[in-house]
Amino acid sequence: REALNKLEQEGLVQIIPKKGVMVTGLTLTEINQTFEARLLLEPFIISNYMDALDDQMLQKVEEETKRLLDAEPSPPDFCRLDDYFHRQISAACPNRYFKEMLAHIYDQNQRIRLFSGRDLWERHIQAHREHLELIRYLRNGQKEEAVAALTLHLIKSKEAAIKTLIEKAIPVV
Template sequence: MLDKLRPQSIREMVFKKLRQDILRGIRKPGEKLIEGELANSLGVSRTPIREALHKLEQEGLIEVFPRKYSLVIGITNESLNEINLIRALLEPAAAKQAVDHLTDQQLQEMEELLNQSEYYFQTNDIKNLLRVHDAFHQMIITASKLPRIIQVLENMHDYIVRFRISFLSHPELVARSVREHRMIFEATKLRDAEKVEEIFKEHLFGISEYATVALEQNMNIMGELPDEGNDSLFE
């Protein structure tokens, strides 16, 4: 049985819980979601469950069969390709805007994150590697000071959780990612906005190349991903 939810922002908490379970693969494609069962397991009434299911259907993650059940669809190759397209268009533009806003102290913090990522790569510490990779991206995107784009990218991030473990479990891909992060940092330190945007585009293209394969490889992953207490993490 799932943990009972506290009565704080019930509607949003129910939606986030179900959405996260689907995106993390805890609730798998083809699984039936029953309103009454969900309400009992989460300790809430049927109203927030019904609203959450409606939002999940709008997002394409489930299909609702009225007065029967909802069927989990999950992440499809088509949705993942669309997410990568959105990221490829928005994230480099946000990084370009961030160049002039990042402080010298933040640049030092970015360099420390890079040093940590290289260490965790050498020691094959995937969990901490994910953490510092995400922190590196988050720092840059947040510094763009573009709240609408930041919000969109945060929402898109949830969709890539499923293949992050697989991506960073391949040494050649990790080496490429760490190297490109270092290049992004060096260009940022020089305040070369055009170069930062260019490298970011190449970086995301490399990630998108692998996304479909990684999704297929990770269909059965459960419990390996870090807790998503911070909803602002980036690949």
């Protein structure tokens, strides 16, 4: 019961008395707000805490991304790696409030992926190519280029999510 109340507080479910629990729908407003927050926080973290990123983690993500792009991965494989990479960017930040906000935002981002399903397959591939570019900038200490690459990556991801959800006739609220 406590877990359901927490999910309701986070806007992921709606508890309907005497009827049950319903997963809340996804709106374009939520997508816009999710990416607006990511566009503010993630580039800020790179700009201010890039040196705290673990090079071994970057190498691991780079190797796994290349392996996935060379293989025939499933969308869940791409989603797991994408989520891991972005959460590691968040982990580089010592500000616990940013981390808490981003943890909630990344949970919302997972919902966007679930609602989009396989429709974002080409975007997954392109996003991981963008990750490789971003990792190259991060590992070379090119902060401005990394911030620009991450910002463009998030904008493209937002546009793809909105396009997919409009095509699926998700309500605009």
